[in-house]
Amino acid sequence: MAAFEELVRRHQHGLFSYLYRMCRNSSDAEEMAQAAMVKAWEKLGGFRGASSFKTWLYRIGTNLCFNLRTRRKPTEELVETMAAPDAARPEQAFQQKVCEEVVQRALARLPADQRAALVLSVYQDMSYREIAETMGKTVRAVDSLLFRAKTNLRKALAGDRAKGVI
């Protein structure tokens, strides 16, 4: 039990960060992270070590997140839940907030599987092989997903770029 708690501590930030980008909602992300870790505990006996614990755990989280999406439409969350802006540097804080909103909007426009692959690549620094293990796909499929994700990301950001927002 203590050993598993240590694993939870090690992976809580990364897993929450990933699920936040997927759910676009802190509350849902926390709920999913908790559910994923509890499910991992329940399924621990079935973990054979064919993949890393991290990719196995994130796969559980991915499936929970996708299942949640099919049950209900996720609520859009503004960036008020982010860390309080630095009062000493209001302009910088404002720019950061704008960046957050632009990124959230752009990611939200991607299909779920493209978003998952992109988030795992950019924010979790996973290799294509690790992403493939997490998503239950082949490396070739991940390559294709990321190509489409980055192409669509460019399109999603084009509007804000044209307006000079970013």
Place this chain on the structure above:
Amino acid sequence: MSNKAMNCGQAKRLLPPFLDEELSGRMRDGASAHLASCPACRAELEALKADIGLLEQAGTPEVTPFLVTRVMAEIRGRRRPVPRGFGRLVGSLAAALVVAVSIGAGVFFGSGLAQTSTPVAANSTEAAVGYVESSTADMYSLMSGGY
């Protein structure tokens, strides 16, 4: 093995894995050589870097400090069926061994991992109008076709 130079279409298709350092050997060398001689594709690469840089710039909120507590409380509160006798001992030892190895090996296992084609139960058919949904070329077909 083909030694022909890579064209812009091929190079652009390989920009994401090139940037992610997922290319190796001939593919990587071919992409590098093309980028060295093509300003348009270099500009495309810089644009891709800028997009990724923007994503990286956006942080994520801090996870609640109570997540670990909640997880462990839920685990302790759940009733689990306990195998009887020898099965219980083996099950407990197996679970403890898995957790210990995961921590002791720095969590991650490395190479030689099998690729699985088992799909995640995801609604990947969701399509955004006008968005790229399929690609007939990828780094593997480019490799087999000798680009």
